[in-house]
Amino acid sequence: MSTELDDLYQEVILDHNRRPRNFRALDEGRKAEGFNPLCGDHLTVYLRVDDGVIADVAFQGAGCAISKASASLMTEGIKGKSVADAARLIERFQQMVTTQSADPVPDLGKLEALAGVRQFPVRVKCATLAWHTLRAALESPDAVVSTE
């Protein structure tokens, strides 16, 4: 198998695809739905914000390994963070997956596993779907976003 594929389907991604974390609905709080009309991927991000801090975050939906792992890693990465820090992380994540593949990978902890998607431009939308949806959930209590 090619090295690009090894970069894309790293063990941490395969693990989060098999056993997505925070894969459930939240009864209260805000939520947003995200669609990728091109491929039919669909997910819902649930968010509970207390005093400007993300007290709980979860997601549900159907999608490819990249979109599922990205959503799962995202929930782990933002839980307990302030809304402002989460918004900054969205920006930094976006930048990481859309920049030139030769550029250095920023220090984003476990999320760095998704940097391999840079070598697969048609798959970038898979990685960013959950993050677009999170941004919508942060900005309005009941939103629907589309990556198209």
Add this chain to the structure above:
Amino acid sequence: MTMTASASGNAVLDAARARHDFPVLRQRVHDKPLVYLDNAATTQKPQAVIDRLVRYYSEENANIHRGVHSLSVAATDAYDAARERVQGFVNAAHAGEIVFVRGATEAINLVAATYGRAHVSAGDEVVVSEMEHHSNIVPWQMLCEEKGARLRVIPITDTGELDLDAVVRLLGPRTRMVAVTHVSNALGTINPVEAIVQLAHERGIPVLIDGAQAAAHMAVDVQAIGCDFYAFSGHKVFGPTGIGVLYGRAALLRDMPPYQGGGDMIRSVTFERTLYADAPQKFEAGTPDIAGVVGLDAAVAYLTDIGLDRVTAYEHELLAYGTEALSSIDGLRLTGTARRKAAILAFVIDGIHPHDLGTILDRDGIAIRAGHHCCQPLMARLGVAATARASLAFYNTREDIDALVNSIRTAKAVFA
């Protein structure tokens, strides 16, 4: 593969030789030989079609139906000759029953916008099937919304066949049109269109057949089918993109209002009144895609020369080989196992999303389609968000299927 003689004495199709006609197939993708298995999306173009387009623009380019100069006459002759060849291709009774459009999508929109608007009223019904491509759903849905009519849906069985008993139940006194696909792009099912036409005609209901996935794989005979309209796209029969065909029965075309207004579709124009030209010109406003039409002509000539009966027989064998090969993979489930199928292999694999599979296959040079195939209602019926689809043409070989199977095994190892 070598030329061998069948029992009837006809030589069987030589795919290895046919491949040489398609320059695209010679390339490598990610340093692997291209294995093109996305023919239901679009087919590749033989050198004869490419050369014809070059020759048209190099030597014949002029507008049609208006110039007295030699170039215009040559372009007009080429355009009209193409209509006659397409007439023969689908066995229409008259060349005037062939309308050139942008593709199957525009053909269906044309019928919905002209025949549909003239005949569908509030409370009427249009019948489509659960396996339709969005292009044979949305135009009818738009018409129904505009008129206050109702879209009714023929369900499919678990193997992906139309439920003919349901067709009988769905056809009623308010049904104004039945629109069904000849071959399902997502399942491969070949529908019994003759039987559907008979059921509809017994009740005086016209039938449109979406032939986008049929025309490259089997000889189409619109008179034998008995349909009122038949639509297909040039780019799915080895011709250029941007050109397609609507066949319409002369008696219906004659009474239909025009589609778009403009040049070439008129007999005379004054500010008080315009008299329209007869079909097919009535439906071909403006300068048409002349290059597309002569390119389509070359594609139809090429395909006719290859022989559609030989294509059907060859692809039938290849489909059987592919069905068996894919079925041997643990955790792989074919979606669409109708008794009569064209060479489309759609499937899902436990634990591997079709898009991940598509990416891994691409690295092995294998082009398949992953997604909902513009059939979201069908995906909902199947209970899946997406499927992977390998769709074959006569230039595909058993080696292509073997490469597909090997690459699927690689993907299974990644996701094990």
